[in-house]
Amino acid sequence: MRSSDYLIVVEPTRTGFSAFSPDIPGCIATGRTELEVQTRIAGAIEFHLNGLRVEGESLPSPGSFSAYASVPTFPDKPSASVEGTRTEEGVEVVTSYHVVPKDHGWTVKGGGTPKDSRVFSRKDAAVKHARSIVSKRGAKVVVHRKDGTVQSATRVRSSAKKP
Numbered sequence: 001m002r003s004s005d006y007l008i009v010v011e012p013t014r015t016g017f018s019a020f021s022p023d024i025p026g027c028i029a030t031g032r033t034e035l036e037v038q039t040r041i042a043g044a045i046e047f048h049l050n051g052l053r054v055e056g057e058s059l060p061s062p063g064s065f066s067a068y069a070s071v072p073t074f075p076d077k078p079s080a081s082v083e084g085t086r087t088e089e090g091v092e093v094v095t096s097y098h099v100v101p102k103d104h105g106w107t108v109k110g111g112g113t114p115k116d117s118r119v120f121s122r123k124d125a126a127v128k129h130a131r132s133i134v135s136k137r138g139a140k141v142v143v144h145r146k147d148g149t150v151q152s153a154t155r156v157r158s159s160a161k162k163p
Helices: 034-054 123-137
Strands: 009-012 017-020 028-031 085-088 091-094 096-102 105-110 139-144 150-156
Touching (some): 009 034, 017 034, 028 034, 105 123, 123 139
Parallel strands (some): 096 139
Antiparallel strands (some): 009 017, 017 028, 085 091, 139 150
């Protein structure tokens, strides 16, 4: 019997793992371990392909591949188009503020800008500072973990009165 290799994507979940194949939309599986989910997705793909054969449908060709994009977490110089800013009347406006680890503490960075606020010894103090900045302007507060991954993101509406 001929076999084909389909790319599968395995993702961790709160209770184990889930998997899918980009080449076979809607075909998914879950499992408590990586091995279990890999076994189940292979079975789900085989079941799906057999169903297509029985119905006389054409089988999807494997064509997806994987690659990694290496990107800096916080670039020293922002690129021309930076997430976290927008332009209003020719002026760049910060639309998100990030609470990030720095020098054994925490700091607040305006989205896409290399400039930090002061360093706080406690994360909650940095979050409070970010919220006070954002409450005047209306923007998003993005809180990061020590490893740099995003812990939470909250949109805060401006408390400033409109004329």
